[in-house]
Amino acid sequence: MVAHLLRLKLDLLRNGFRRSVAALVGMVLGMLYGGGIVIGILVLMATLRFQGDAELTRTVLTVGGAGLVAGWALLPVVLFGIDPTLDPTRFATFAVRERTLAVGLLLSALVGLPGIGTVLIVLGMVFASTRSPLAALVALVGGVLGLAACLIASRVVSGAAAAVLASRRGRDVAGVGGLLFFLAVGPLLGFINDGGVTRERLVGLADVLAWTPLGWAWAASGDVLLGHWGQAGLRLLLAAATALVLFLVWERLLVSVLRNPRGSTGEGGGARRGLGLFAALPGTPMGAIAARAGTYWIRDPRFNFPAIMTVLLPAGLLFPGLAGDGSDGLLAVMPLVAAYLIGWGQHNDVGYDSTAFWLHVASGVDGVADRVGRLFPSGVLALVCVPGYALLGALLGGSWAYFPAALGTGVAVVLNGFAVASVTSAVKQYAVPSPGESPFSSRPGSVGVTFAVQTVCGGAVMALSLPALVLFAVALFGHAWAAWLVLVLGPVLGAAALVVAVRVGADLFRRRQADLLQDLVSMR
Structure with missing residues (x-):
């Protein structure tokens, strides 16, 4: 045997x-x-x-x-x-x-x-x-x-x-x-x-x-x-x-x-009442997709466990940042780490739909509604983590001079991450755990593909964020003008990149829906 x-x-x-x-x-x-x-x-x-x-x-x-x-x-x-x-x-x-x-x-x-x-x-x-x-x-x-x-x-x-x-x-x-x-x-x-x-x-x-x-x-x-x-x-x-x-x-x-094989949901506590996010968000295609994505993040271990880790990872810089003199810069980096993880983490979002993606194809959902709606839960997370870590770093480090640079660069990085994800999630998916499977499972032979796609997406996020990162580095060397400039320029450039990427991603999504569904079926 x-x-x-x-x-x-x-x-x-x-x-x-x-x-x-x-x-x-x-x-x-x-x-x-x-x-x-x-x-x-x-x-x-x-x-x-x-x-x-x-x-x-x-x-x-x-x-x-x-x-x-x-x-x-x-x-x-x-x-x-x-x-x-x-x-x-x-x-x-x-x-x-x-x-x-x-x-x-x-x-x-x-x-x-x-x-x-x-x-x-x-x-x-x-x-x-x-x-x-x-x-x-x-x-x-x-x-x-x-x-x-x-x-x-x-x-x-x-x-x-x-x-x-x-x-x-x-x-x-x-x-x-x-x-x-x-x-x-x-x-x-x-x-x-x-x-x-x-x-x-x-x-x-x-x-x-x-x-x-x-x-x-x-x-x-x-x-x-x-x-x-x-x-x-x-x-x-x-x-x-x-x-x-x-x-x-x-x-x-x-x-x-x-x-005693474990159930597919793993949830207890009886039946759920009400429509949850579906009742709270607008009754539009974009609102429905946002509610569905938010519900996944709340109930599906494939989403909420990585979300917990994303929130906690930047906190690992707290103790090194407080270890000695001249370490305030590490505390200022915390919102950048949080922003990168949140934005970059959306690049394979379609892959988690598995064969349920056919609902998007059959309903003829608009590409813009799909691209923006999927960003709802991670956008809420970014609204909490990026300003929160920027403020925490300033409070603990005692250096408010870095706060504008940390906040502006963090916003730029997360928006650029969303921009890259809006395009890449409509181009190439790699195998992820199917609904009901362990969040720690992976497909045989998929590690190399996963590593390659994640590396390309991460490099694209860093390339788009390069102007903001350069200004952030200049601000860390004591140039106050760079901190205030990146506070304004970073979000503007990030928003512009996101608008363009959503349009491009929506067009790719419209033309490649059948190909994406075929890829998702073949991954099962």
């Missing part, structure tokens, strides 16, 4: 490349980008193998291995998404032994660029410890345990996160947790930046990580190189126990999902 699941995953990947040229292009881009990183890491591991500093080898392996486990646990959730072909709910109707299915789904995660790259990195880390037969054996065992921790932690974290976000109360808890996380990131970054990254600090960090579940498997081979046999054996036992506990937790989550 495990071999059958692996063959199934390979067939799905191969068929995806045959069906979509974009997926094939994304695969090539992913190989070029990710392959360069993997090669660089392998060169570093080979360098560590042939130099005589055992302590440095242990430090790099421990810190790097801990980062690898943390990356597998967090990055698929917050950035790239979990492959939906591994979603346990898809196997709820199959008579497959639950433990066999748990093992097969874990091993299937290795089929793909991230899995292959991780295996190569682990082999490189094993090679770095092959100065003695015993160290090589310990490194091999630790690498296997560390790789297992990566795979299982990824499944456990994604399953737990999806369960938390299945209810509105869970999403509220996630929002508070996200706030606490970013409040903790600030002091950590300030501590790391204070005095720079030195070998002594890395060694100290490795010593701490070596006694945590993140570093047990990776520090054991370094302990052997240093002659600490007892510590190496203890850490291998702890790593094995961690992998076993994680697997049991993953198996329990899998059994729960298979026996």
